[in-house]
Amino acid sequence: MNLQQLRYVVATAEHRTMTDAARSLYIAQPALSRAIRDLERELGMTLFARSGRGVVVTPQGRRVVKLAREALNAIHEIESLATHGHSPEAELRIAATPSLEPGLSARLLPAYTAEHPGVRVHIVRCESRDGVVNAIREQRADLGLTDLPVPADLITRPLERQEVVLISPPGLKLPDPVPIGSLSGLRLVLPTPGTARRREFDALFLKYGVSPAGTVETDERGGWLTAVRSGVASLLWYRTMAEQAVRAGLVVRALDPCIRRVVAIVHARRRLPAIAQEFLAVAEKGTAA
Template sequence: MNLQQLRYVVATAEHRTMTDAARSLYIAQPALSRAIRDLERELGMTLFARSGRGVVVTAQGRRVVKLAREALDAVHEIEALASHSPAGTGELRVASPPSLEPALAARLLPAYAAEHPGARVQVVRCDGRDGVVNAVREQRADLGLTDLPVPADLVSHPLERQEIVLISPPGLDLPGSVAMSRLSGMRVVLPPPGSARRRELEMLFATHGVRPVVAAEIDERGGWPATVRSAMASLLGYRTMADQALRAGLVVRSLDPPLRRIIALVHTRRRLPATAQEFLTVAEGASAV
């Protein structure tokens, strides 16, 4: 057993699918599955059971996951001791909703890796702003990437204003800039009912007095371009999703009036690990706010 296997166990428990856990760890899914199987054989127990397209944690697995989190937290605290951890080494955990992961992957993570090649980064995928806040509060992540506002017990570092755009299949009779009123009656793709992102969008619709038609419900992970195309419906997402949309042959339009959210890195009011402080320094150096 090693720390890497413990990280894999925790990530799989948090994401509930091997594919999403592997993506958050930036490793291939077969490698993650193989590592989990090796650990299960070593321990003589089953940690995860197949459930549809994902996995569920077994009773034995829940105990292992709890202890693995405690062990990783202890290791993380040790690494955070500046007198024992050289700058630019150690592990950093950043919580992010799927809609903001492109901002991490395209700009922040490469910039950080360029200055601190010895550091490791784990992306903790969360359900919207509430999920990011909880991950940071519970110390499952050192930093969180989210839109503002966040509760007053967290410290925020604004990075940029991110535009919310309308992503649609080709062929729809829509202008280059779409008035909010046009969303009434429009077929849209939304996150699952009860999710934080769904609640945020429903509040947005209520604020502007529009009532779209729900054509499909997905969790905004990797398969959303195919759903937008097959359902002939539009999706509201951040501008950072535009590159993926355009590669899939979809059309990206601004809204009128433009909708923008301030994106920030957030953390609790505690002494940050050296890796987190270094990441903040890099991110704020590239800030557009």
């Protein structure tokens, strides 16, 4: 038995399918299945019962998963011991999406580094909410900043509710604020069909009886503002991106009724390093203020 096998067991229990667990671990699904079978053979017990669309943790497996999590958490704590004294090597890793990183850099990080100047903060840039979730699960980040919802295996600490606005090329004749019904027939930049983010947009449109025209469908956020600048379409995005959009010569309008999304700090269900706990304390202090 080794640590890699323990990580495989925990990932399989969290994802409930070998395919999703393998994807999160960046390994081939047959390799994961083989490693789990080898461990089951070594232990002389069945950890996962195979079902039609995934796996179910057995009673014996639940005990092994619990102990595996505890072992991995202990390893994580041992690795983070050096951070308790805030040595020059202390590093806090925070995963964030491009939409939310500006707010993190402008508000939370200055407040934290002012109180803890000995800690180096590394931003793990993720293209999407799923990227933030995976960075936390794979322990590439201690904390994550993203909008909700996230999977139930993560702990969420809500920070604020951010306003969603319409960012458009100049010359588009729309009132400010824009009635949501006016989005019908409007050319929009939208996430790729079938993705979690697109399903959220589709649910929003269904709620308000809106049928926009998805001119550009892409998950590459770096090209969203470029598409708007080219005059191809408008974009629904957060108010925190308004300054960047205005600098690019674009027009930012509020929506009526106002739509807000909850932004939160998320982390795994394990004991956090001291520097991460201190960051949460600074963030909660700022929220209370």
